Amino acid sequence: MVLVFKTSVQTKANVRRLKPLLDELVVERGRWNFDLEDCDRIFRLESEGISSHRVISFFKEQGLECQELT
Template identity: 45%
Template sequence: MKEVLVFQTSVTTHQRVNQVKPVLDNLMHSGEKWNFDLEDCDYILRVEAIRVQALVIIHSLNKAGFICRKLED
C-alpha cells in the first residue's frame, strides 16, 4: 500500500526542481511518484511511495543543498 509523505522544502523554482529531480527519481520504485507545489508558501514536496522512508528523502535533499522537513500527519 502506498504511503503519502508531505514535506516543507526550500525548493522554490522549477529550475531547483530540475536540480533535485535525479535525486528523487533515484529513490523511487516503479509506480511511485513525487511532485512539488511551488504555489504553496511551504514549497510542498508530496511523495506517494511504498518503500521510501521520510529520513532518506530529507537526507537526500539536505545533501543536495536544500532544506526539507516532514510535515506532521
C-alpha cells in the same frame, strides 16, 4: 504511503535539477511532485518502501532544507 514535506526548493529550475535524482530515489511505481506556489514549497511523495528520514537526508545532501509535515 503518502509523505508530505516543507522544503526550501524555490524554482522550477531547482525541480528540473532534482528530477533525475528524485526519479532514481523513488522507484517501484512511486510518484512525486512539488507545489511551489504554496508558501511551504511542498514536496509530496507517494511511494512504498522509502522512509521520511531518507527523503530528508536526500534534500540535505542537495543543500536544501526539508521538514516532514504531519
